């Protein structure tokens with residue numbers, strides 16, 4: 001398909017000049033543009049395909065950017081980006097120095113609010129709407145587009161509760177496709193499904209009870225119905241909720257049929273929709289699969305084991321336990337706060353709980369972690385996937401704060417496996433009973449060990465590992481960044497007389513003080529390396545240890561500088577942050 005019409009749209013002002021009759025063609029071209037771009041450049045697919053009509057209709061009816069449009073999560077905003085001046089830049093989506101995969105305020109005036117984490121749109125749009133009232137801009141419209149999985153989160157409920165007693169020009173559009181990344185769950189999902197089946201609710205809807213003017217459900221792929229309803233709602237004062245039914249992946253057969261895989265499918269053939277074949281060579285496992293498969297092994301021996309994921313069964317691989325032991329594995333929806341306190345409740349009753357949360361999303365449940373788990377010494381086992389730099393998802397998704405924000409919590413053990421075997425063994429060790437909560441953080445992607453299914457070995461809590469001795473400088477690393485450190489050391493030792501010691505501290509908490517005293521007595525200079533923020537993490541811990549023990553060695557901290565890393569490949573971002581093999585080698589040379 002050509003995209004002749006789409007090519008004429010530089011901004012929504014051009015779009016609004018088109019006759020309504022041209023909009024279906026424009027929508028098809030937009031959809032095809034997204035398919036072509038994601039097929040070769042990768043990214044999120046299904047969500048943007050599902051809202052193609054809605055995106056065109058919103059920019060057609062509302063006077064964006066004067067009217068404020070807020071996308072929840074933002075993984076569905078590719079069409080919005082393409083229509084708002086970024087079509088010709090779209091090939092740089094999620095690449096280093098390119099545009100972000102999510103709406104971002106400093107990228108465009110049409111991106112009214114930075115997103116990536118879910119369920120923020122209603123709060124943000126309500127804030128904007130109340131600001132408009134206070135500033136006397138009563139003509140402004142405020143629209144939050146939120147998915148059925150995201151609206152089930154606590155934050156979204158809190159915002160609805162507040163908005164319902166406001167008299168603001170707020171329109172919440174519930175984009176209901178009955179799926180998040182994985183199928184949506186919970187009582188609200190069942191309620192929405194029923195409303196959808198009935199066609200129209202015959203009693204007061206949940207949203208009417210919260211004082212919203214409810215309309216729908218309407219067909220989100222019928223652009224003319226959408227436009228008529230949005231035009232009508234523009235004239236209705238107060239908080240409104242429009243229930244729109246869409247199909248995730250709409251317009252690409254495979255994406256409609258396998259919505260989980262095509263949420264973010266990787267490269268595929270734009271014409272046939274088929275995923276590009278993966279290498280047939282045996283590969284080391286993904287860390288998430290080491291977690292998921294090991295948990296099944298452990299759960300089959302230990303009936304007290306329970307697993308929890310907040311809406312990421314596939315991403316975390318908890319799906320394996322959900323299949324094997326459906327009664328003991330829970331997808332609680334996008335509800336990180338609930339997931340943590342739910343885990344705490346289970347732990348009070350002697351259950352052995354593995355609560356798997358992406359490191360970045362645990363940020364949302366910080367109080368629950370402190371107040372409900374650690375303060376009460378409840379031995380919940382937190383498995384923090386996607387820790388460190390995650391790559392193309394960028395600033396909103398890097399799991400780089402966890403080491404710093406976990407280290408300051410009393411009673412919490414913090415462990416980062418160096419490889420798949422260490423992950424497997426700590427998962428085993430944790431269920432033997434630690435008497436304290438533990439956070440186990442590991443990265444996105446694959447490790448290096450093909451034969452990872454080895455017999456379990458118990459890990460001694462608080463014990464660091466000497467990986468190699470040296471003569472002047474000691475490097476202390478934590479987690480899988482040890483691979484970069486080992487490579488950097490190897491290349492230096494190949495070309496010089498210097499021999500560098502390397503320790504894997506493993507436990508950020510409790511620190512192995514015996515080993516640290518040995519390091520400080522034996523070596524003149526210390527380097528720490530972590531794939532988390534420098535402020536507050538491993539480096540800070542070592543500096544504090546040195547100060548407490550009156551060691552005056554120079555200590556060089558390598559980690560993420562005090563800034564938000566953007567998107568790019570992990571290797572590119574490590575280079576920028578100064579923790580790539582190359583940058584570690586340079587730093588060591590500088591010290592020598």
Ligand SMILES: Cc1ncc(C[n+]2csc(CCOP(=O)(O)OP(=O)(O)O)c2C)c(N)n1
Pocket residue numbers: 047073075076116117118146147148149150151175177179180181248310311312334336361364
């Ligand atoms: C706080 C938080 N938890 C988890 C995620 C991961 N996540 C991204 S999209 C998504 C599903 C969103 O589903 P829905 O709101 O229904 O939107 P759809 O993809 O169907 O358009 C999830 C769980 C996230 N972005 N933020």
Ligand SMILES: CC(=O)[C@@H](O)[C@H](O)COP(=O)(O)O
Pocket residue numbers: 073075116181264315386390393444
């Ligand atoms: C939009 C969002 O938050 C998720 O889709 C996220 O991109 C998933 O990340 P992984 O690909 O690492 O599972």
Ligand SMILES: [Mg+2]
Pocket residue numbers: 147148149175176177178179180
């Ligand atoms: Mg959805």
